[in-house]
Amino acid sequence: MIDQARYETLAPRAFSYPLVLIACVLLAGVGAYCALTMEHAGHSITGMNNHVVWGLPHVFAVSLIVAASGALNGATMASVFGLAHYKPVARLSIALAMSLLVGGLLVLVLDLGRPDRLIIAMTTYNFRSVFAWNIFLYNGFLIIGAWYLWMMMERRFNQYVPLAGRVALAWRIILTTGTGCIFGFLVGRNALDSALLAPMFIALSLVMGTAVLSLAIIALNRWTAAILNEQLIDSLSRLLVWFVLALVYFSVVHHVTNLYVAEHHEIERFTLVGRFSGVFWIAHIIIGAVLPIGILVYKSISISMHIRLIIGSVLSLMGGAALLYVVIIGSQSTPQSLFPGKTVLSSSFGDADIPAYQASIWEWGLGIGGVAFALLLCLLLLRVLPLLPESLTATEPRQ
Amino acid sequence: MSFGSSSRTVQGVLLLIGLILGWSSMAGEPGPVIPKGKGEQCVAETDFMRRNHMDLIVHQRDDTVIRGIRDEPFSLVECVDCHVQLDEDNQAVRIDEEGQFCASCHAYVAVKIDCFGCHAAVPDPVVPDPVVPDVAQQDSVDGSHWLPNKQLLAFKQTLPTAVPPALSHHKNEADTVRSE
Amino acid sequence: MKPTPSDQNKAVSARRSFLQRLGLLGAATAVAPALLPAISRAKVTALKGVSDEQRWGLMIDTSKCATGCDACVRGCHDEHGISSTGNEHTDAQWIRKIDLQDNLTGQESSLPMMCQHCDSAPCVDVCPTGASFKRADGVVLVNKHTCIGCRYCMMACPYKARSFIHEPVTDQKSLAPRGQGTVESCTLCVHRIDADDDLQPACAVSCTEEGHSAILFGDLNDSESDISIAIAKHDAQQVRSDLNLNTGVRYAKL
Numbered sequence: 001m002i003d004q005a006r007y008e009t010l011a012p013r014a015f016s017y018p019l020v021l022i023a024c025v026l027l028a029g030v031g032a033y034c035a036l037t038m039e040h041a042g043h044s045i046t047g048m049n050n051h052v053v054w055g056l057p058h059v060f061a062v063s064l065i066v067a068a069s070g071a072l073n074g075a076t077m078a079s080v081f082g083l084a085h086y087k088p089v090a091r092l093s094i095a096l097a098m099s100l101l102v103g104g105l106l107v108l109v110l111d112l113g114r115p116d117r118l119i120i121a122m123t124t125y126n127f128r129s130v131f132a133w134n135i136f137l138y139n140g141f142l143i144i145g146a147w148y149l150w151m152m153m154e155r156r157f158n159q160y161v162p163l164a165g166r167v168a169l170a171w172r173i174i175l176t177t178g179t180g181c182i183f184g185f186l187v188g189r190n191a192l193d194s195a196l197l198a199p200m201f202i203a204l205s206l207v208m209g210t211a212v213l214s215l216a217i218i219a220l221n222r223w224t225a226a227i228l229n230e231q232l233i234d235s236l237s238r239l240l241v242w243f244v245l246a247l248v249y250f251s252v253v254h255h256v257t258n259l260y261v262a263e264h265h266e267i268e269r270f271t272l273v274g275r276f277s278g279v280f281w282i283a284h285i286i287i288g289a290v291l292p293i294g295i296l297v298y299k300s301i302s303i304s305m306h307i308r309l310i311i312g313s314v315l316s317l318m319g320g321a322a323l324l325y326v327v328i329i330g331s332q333s334t335p336q337s338l339f340p341g342k343t344v345l346s347s348s349f350g351d352a353d354i355p356a357y358q359a360s361i362w363e364w365g366l367g368i369g370g371v372a373f374a375l376l377l378c379l380l381l382l383r384v385l386p387l388l389p390e391s392l393t394a395t396e397p398r399q
Numbered sequence: 400m401s402f403g404s405s406s407r408t409v410q411g412v413l414l415l416i417g418l419i420l421g422w423s424s425m426a427g428e429p430g431p432v433i434p435k436g437k438g439e440q441c442v443a444e445t446d447f448m449r450r451n452h453m454d455l456i457v458h459q460r461d462d463t464v465i466r467g468i469r470d471e472p473f474s475l476v477e478c479v480d481c482h483v484q485l486d487e488d489n490q491a492v493r494i495d496e497e498g499q500f501c502a503s504c505h506a507y508v509a510v511k512i513d514c515f516g517c518h519a520a521v522p523d524p525v526v527p528d529p530v531v532p533d534v535a536q537q538d539s540v541d542g543s544h545w546l547p548n549k550q551l552l553a554f555k556q557t558l559p560t561a562v563p564p565a566l567s568h569h570k571n572e573a574d575t576v577r578s579e
Numbered sequence: 580m581k582p583t584p585s586d587q588n589k590a591v592s593a594r595r596s597f598l599q600r601l602g603l604l605g606a607a608t609a610v611a612p613a614l615l616p617a618i619s620r621a622k623v624t625a626l627k628g629v630s631d632e633q634r635w636g637l638m639i640d641t642s643k644c645a646t647g648c649d650a651c652v653r654g655c656h657d658e659h660g661i662s663s664t665g666n667e668h669t670d671a672q673w674i675r676k677i678d679l680q681d682n683l684t685g686q687e688s689s690l691p692m693m694c695q696h697c698d699s700a701p702c703v704d705v706c707p708t709g710a711s712f713k714r715a716d717g718v719v720l721v722n723k724h725t726c727i728g729c730r731y732c733m734m735a736c737p738y739k740a741r742s743f744i745h746e747p748v749t750d751q752k753s754l755a756p757r758g759q760g761t762v763e764s765c766t767l768c769v770h771r772i773d774a775d776d777d778l779q780p781a782c783a784v785s786c787t788e789e790g791h792s793a794i795l796f797g798d799l800n801d802s803e804s805d806i807s808i809a810i811a812k813h814d815a816q817q818v819r820s821d822l823n824l825n826t827g828v829r830y831a832k833l
Binding site: 039041042043044048049050051053054113115118120121124125126128129130131132135182185187189332336339341343344345346347349350351355 | 649652664666667668669670672675676677678679680681682683687688692701703704705706707708709725726727728729730731733734735736737738739741742743744745746747759760761762818819822833
Binding site for chain 3: 460461462464465466467468469476479516517518519522523
C-alpha cells in the first residue's frame with residue numbers, strides 16, 4: 001500500500017496557536033512546580049492519606065494512559081481495517097498516542113513518594129507485579145509506536161505498515177488489559193476484585209482515545225483553516241457512540257454482578273446510592289453516556305456534525321474520567337471489611353468510617369500539568385515531523 | 400600593531416590571568432575539613448574507607464535488611480556513633496549538617512547523601528538497656544554518653560588480619576584532605 | 580659520591596612509604612566491592628542470618644485484650660520513634676486497636692491489627708521493584724532502599740496495615756529508619772528479634788508489662804513452641820481466612 005498523500009509539518013496561521021502553546025507551557029510549568037512542592041513537603045499537603053493512597057493524580061494519569069491506547073485507534077482503522085478515510089490522520093493518531101502516554105507516565109512518576117528513584121523502577125523488577133509488567137508494556141508501546149510511525153513515514157518501508165499496525169493493535173489491547181489488571185488483581189479490595197475491569201478499561205480507552213483524537217483533528221483543522229474530511233467526522237462520531245455503549249455495558253455488568261455478591265453489597269450501596277452516587281450517575285452515566293449518545297445520534301438537533309463531535313467528545317471524556325474517579329477513589333473510600341458478621345465500634349484508623357477525599361490544589365496542578373505536557377509534546381512532534389496531510393492543512397484529501 | 404592583534408593580545412593576557420587565578424585558587428583550596436572520629440582508628444584503613452565506604456555500607460545494607468545479618472562491622476549506625484560531633488551544649492550535631500563528618504566531604508565532591516532522609520543522623524540517646532550491659536566507657540574517648548560499640552570492638556580484634564597494618568593517619572587535629 | 584646517612588634514611592623512608600602504598604593497593608584490590616561478601620564473612624566469625632527454619636509469628640488472645648487499652652500501640656510507637664503529626668489519616672499506623680461487636684450475639688471484643696506477615700503476601704506480589712519482600716523467616720518487610728513510594732502495596736493489603744510517610748521525618752531511632760516518601764509497616768521488631776533470641780517485639784512486651792499478656796510471640800514452625808501450642812489449643816483464626824494468605828498473625832477467640 002503506497003501512501004499517495006503528501007505530509008507536512010504543522011504551520012499554523014491562526015492566532016490561537018501561539019496562545020495554546022503558551023498556555024500549555026504555563027500549565028506544564030505549574031504542574032512541575034506542584035510536583036516539586038509535593039516532593040519537598042511530602043504528600044501530607046495533598047488530599048491523599050493512608051486510606052485513599054491513590055488520588056486525583058492517578059485519575060489523570062490513568063485517563064491519559066488509557067486515552068493514549070485508544071488514540072492509536074485512528075492509525076489502526078487505516079492500517080489494519082483498511083479504512084481509507086482514516087489514513088490522513090494515522091500519523092497524527094500515533095503521535096498523539098505516544099504524547100498522551102508520556103504525559104500520563106510523567107504524572108504517575110511525579111506522584112511517587114521517591115520520584116528521584118525512577119532508575120530503581122526501571123532497573124529492578126519484580127515479575128510477579130502487574131505494575132512491573134506495565135512498565136514493560138508502556139515502554140514497549142512507545143517503541144512500537146515509534147517503529148509504526150517510521151514505517152509509515154519512510155516510503156521504502158510502507159509495505160510493513162499493516163504488520164506494524166497489527167502489532168500495535170495487539171500491544172495496546174494487552175497494555176490496556178494490563179492497566180485494568182492493576183486494579184482488577186487487588187484481592188483485598190471488594191470494589192476492585194474483578195477481572196471485568198480489564199475489558200472495561202479497553203472500552204474506556206477506546207472512548208477516551210477516540211474523543212481526544214476527534215478533538216485534536218477538529219482543533220488542528222481550525223488552526224489551519226482547511227476543509228475537514230466529513231466522512232472522517234461521521235465515522236468518528238459513530239465509533240464514539242459504539243464505544244460509549246460498550247463502556248456502559250461493562251460498567252453495568254460489573255455492578256449488577258456485584259449486587260449478587262453479599263460481601264460486595266456495602267461497596268455497591270456506596271457507589272450507587274451513597275457518597276459516590278453523584279459522580280457515578282450524573283457524571284459517568286448522564287454526562288458521560290446519555291448526553292453524548294443523544295447529541296451524536298439525534299440528528300434532528302440542528303447543529304453541525306463538528307460541534308456535535310466536539311460536545312460528544314468533551315462529555316465522554318468527562319464521563320470516562322468520572323468512571324475512573326469512582327473506580328480509583330471510590331474503591332478506597334469504603335472501609336475494608338475485615339471481620340464479617342461483626343460491627344466495628346471504634347478504631348484508631350478508620351475501620352468504621354473513612355472521611356471524604358478532597359483533592360488539593362497541588363494534585364489538580366500536577367494532573368492538569370501532565371495533560372498540558374502531553375499536548376505540548378504532541379504539538380512539538382507535529383511541528384518538527386511531517387505528520388499532517390495536506391488534506392488537513394490545505395486542501396481536500398488526495399485519493 | 401593593528402587593532403585586531405592588540406585585541407587578541409588583551410584576550411590572551413586575560414586568559415592567562417584567569418588561568419593563574421583559577422589554578423591558584425584551586426591550589427590554595429584546603430579541601431574538606433573532616434572532624435576526627437572517636438577511638439584509635441576506623442573499621443578499616445582511612446584511605447580505604449574514603450574510597451570504598453559507600454560499597455561497604457550498601458553491601459551491609461542488603462545483608463541486614465534482606466538476610467537479617469546485624470553483626471557485621473560496616474554499619475551506618477556505627478559510622479554515626481564514632482564520627483558524630485558534640486556542640487557546646489554536649490548535644491550531638493547531625494552528621495549530615497554542614498561541616499560535619501559526612502557533609503564536609505560530600506559537599507566538597509558534590510555528591511548527594513541519600514542516607515539520612517531515613518536513618519538517624521545522630522546516635523540514640525542512651526537509655527538503660529535491660530539486656531545488653533552498658534560498655535560505653537570502654538569505647539568512648541571523652542566519656543561521651545552514646546551507645547556502645549561492642550560489635551565494632553569485637554570486630555576490631557579480628558582486624559590485623561583483615562586489613563594491612565594500620566597506617567594510622569589519625570592525628571589529634573582535624574584530618575584534612577588536600578586536593579591534588 | 581657516597582650517600583650520607585640522611586640520604587639513606589630518606590631512601591629507606593621513601594621505599595617504606597612506597598611499600599606501604601603497595602600494600603594498601605593490594606588490600607584495596609583484595610577488599611574490592613565484588614569480593615566483599617567473601618572477605619567480611621571470612622573475617623567476622625559470629626554471622627547470623629535469618630533462615631527458614633523459623634517462621635516468626637504472633638498469636639493474639641482477644642479475650643485477654645482489654646477495650647480502651649493501647650499499650651501495644653504506644654510500645655510500638657516508642658520503639659520505632661513514631662510520633663503523631665496531628666493528622667490521624669496520614670500518621671503512621673503500624674498497629675491499631677479495633678473494638679468489635681458481634682452482629683448476632685452483641686458480644687464486644689477488642690484486638691490489635693497490624694501487618695499479618697502473610698505467607699502469600701499480596702503486597703509482595705504487587706511491588707514493582709521487589710522492595711516489599713518476605714524474609715526467609717516469614718517476616719514481611721519494606722526495603723526502603725528500593726521503595727519508590729508507589730503505594731501499590733497499600734492498595735493490595737487486605738488489612739490496611741501499611742502506612743505511607745507523608746512528610747519529612749527527623750529524630751529517627753538508630754534501629755528504626757523511617758523516611759518521607761516510602762511505605763512502612765510492622766516489622767515484627769526485626770531489629771530486636773535478630774539481635775537476641777530472648778527479645779520480643781515491643782507490642783508483646785508492652786502488653787505483658789500492662790498485665791494482659793494478650794500478644795504471644797514465637798516460632799510457628801516449631802510445634803513445641805508456646806505459640807504453636809496456644810494456636811492449637813485455642814484454634815486461633817486468620818483474619819480474612821477466605822483469602823487463604825496463611826497469615827503469621829493468628830487471633831484466638833475472635
